Amino acid sequence: MSFLPLHFTVSGYDFTCAGEASSKVKNKLKQLGYDSEAIRRAAIAMYEGEINMVIHGGGGEIFVEVYPDHIDIKMADKGPGIENIEQAMQEGYSTAPANVRALGFGAGMGLPNIKKYTDSLRIESEIGKGTTIYMTVQVNHS
Amino acid sequence: MTVRQLKEQLELTVLVEQNIDKEITGCYIGDLLSWVMSRVQTGNVWLTVMGNVNAIAVAALSDAACIILTDSAVLDEDAKEKAQEQGVTVFSSNANSYQVAVQLSRLLSE
Ligand SMILES: Nc1ncnc2c1ncn2[C@@H]1O[C@H](COP(=O)(O)OP(=O)(O)OP(=O)(O)O)[C@@H](O)[C@H]1O
Ligand SMILES: [Mg+2]
Numbered sequence: 001m002s003f004l005p006l007h008f009t010v011s012g013y014d015f016t017c018a019g020e021a022s023s024k025v026k027n028k029l030k031q032l033g034y035d036s037e038a039i040r041r042a043a044i045a046m047y048e049g050e051i052n053m054v055i056h057g058g059g060g061e062i063f064v065e066v067y068p069d070h071i072d073i074k075m076a077d078k079g080p081g082i083e084n085i086e087q088a089m090q091e092g093y094s095t096a097p098a099n100v101r102a103l104g105f106g107a108g109m110g111l112p113n114i115k116k117y118t119d120s121l122r123i124e125s126e127i128g129k130g131t132t133i134y135m136t137v138q139v140n141h142s
Numbered sequence: 143m144t145v146r147q148l149k150e151q152l153e154l155t156v157l158v159e160q161n162i163d164k165e166i167t168g169c170y171i172g173d174l175l176s177w178v179m180s181r182v183q184t185g186n187v188w189l190t191v192m193g194n195v196n197a198i199a200v201a202a203l204s205d206a207a208c209i210i211l212t213d214s215a216v217l218d219e220d221a222k223e224k225a226q227e228q229g230v231t232v233f234s235s236n237a238n239s240y241q242v243a244v245q246l247s248r249l250l251s252e
Contacts, residue, residue, distance in 0.1 A: 016220060019199030023228065026203060036184070036205070043203040044179050051196075104192045109176030116180065 012059030041117040078130040154233035191215035
């Protein structure tokens, strides 16, 4: 099946740029006429991943593949990794530092949101090597 | 009710005006950004004290109708630019979130 590939580099610790990749993908999907609810889900999930890459992962790369009936998003960083993924997935669990909390992050809701807004989510992480998140958003055509 | 009508009927200071013909579907109040992304719905008026670039990104990505910064919370200069760029309307009010929400609720049920 043919798809549109998009690639982004996310710099670490730069909160002002975080969200640019998600917003570009959102605009692209709008242009392509995708269902607005699917766009919204993909955009929020991707933004949560982007922010996590900036705050916890020290930046990384995002690969998006846009298919007619679904959107695949892969987000890879070479940060510290996640020791206990099950714990990280719990609502309210956060190791975000105080400076980041002051900006409104650190509710421990990012990963649960990604799960909520995507149709599949897989996290691969190795301590000291990094974290890669794979997510898929299905698009319903009416 | 649209954002334009909201602007006409509530005492709000306009900080950034963009796409004000958006239809308002309801309201959400919160300052923790991931919490907001979990709960806010398309077309909601979002009441918050977070006037930073990240709040603008959240409003844009989650299709909120507009932001009202309550308790006269400040909109950062870079956030103002981002709001213009992303098409997000931002108001400010010296009332608190509860007071604004009560007024909004009256308007929405008229
Ligand atoms: N890419 C990552 N690299 C390393 N650790 C991560 C990464 N993503 C998440 N984590 C860990 O998982 C925890 C939970 O992440 P989650 O996104 O749910 O919450 P948060 O980022 O702390 O706060 P919020 O997303 O609500 O602003 C983080 O606090 C962090 O410890
Ligand atoms: Mg997070």
